[in-house]
Amino acid sequence: METLLRRIDKQIAASGGKRSKSRAQIIEAFFRSDTHLTVDELTRYVRRSNRCIGSATVYRTLKLLVRHGYAKELDFGEGAKRYESNLSAHHDHLICRKCGEVSEFKEPQIESLQERVAKKHGFTPTTHRLDIYGYCHGCVPGDLREDGA
Amino acid sequence: METLLRRIDKQIAASGGKRSKSRAQIIEAFFRSDTHLTVDELTRYVRRSNRCIGSATVYRTLKLLVRHGYAKELDFGEGAKRYESNLSAHHDHLICRKCGEVSEFKEPQIESLQERVAKKHGFTPTTHRLDIYGYCHGCVPGDLREDGA
DNA sequence: TTGGCTGCAAAACGTTTGCATGTCT
């Protein structure tokens, strides 16, 4: 964590930026929380330790993290975008239509599938996003349950 | 097309709605254009035949189509959402990061992959969205080309 | 005649930007 912050600071400095206390607090809170946060949620969270941080700075900081490859923008169609750390290996998402829970999964076969599809269309893929929508274990509606309950 | 409009009208009537000229024009324009339109684009398009249609009605009509399963909401991160017909078989998208072109593809294997992943996580899938980002044939940047040009 | 549908304008929402001020180097 310490090292990570240091590394990000270095990279920002290398591209002509300066470090700042607010930004460090935002970045730390972001990686500490390790979920899919909206700007609003992250702002509220980081404000608990520093009341005067404005959401504009949170927007700016997250954009910075995205630009440098440390964060990823997500959109599950809720209106506001969500952000997640981009440090761990690539994964995709399962989104529950009822409770909104978002869980992650890894499926290596998707990469090869992506390559195959792209090649067939003369396309050079860089990334993909696979979102599976449905119902999580606790939210399956009765008329979809196998036991017919 | 005639039949389709008729069918949609019936379904709307069945759920307590009434038909209207504006809505019919919007729906017809939507299915006729058969691309991924924003509300703004569709509004401008349909206004060519009827100057007084407001975009609020276009928003309301597209929501209606989505609710009844005739249209699908897309979001490629451009700010405004896009909509596509949901009449043809399911397909996914290739999005060019440079020129913005969106093309479609079908890959049956994705369905089985979806089932497999979901089952592993106690999840009941209904749909998915797979967007592959990269560069289309004409937009491949030099430093990604195989011929090293 | 009732109630949904309309266009318009205003409001709401997430996000970006301009600016004066503060902070890092």
Place this chain on the structure above:
DNA sequence: AGACATGCAAACGTTTTGCAGCCAA
């Protein structure tokens, strides 16, 4: 000192909503 970062508030673009009038059933 100089340049970048900040918080605030205003501006922005998209989407929703309130409303008075219209139109279909």
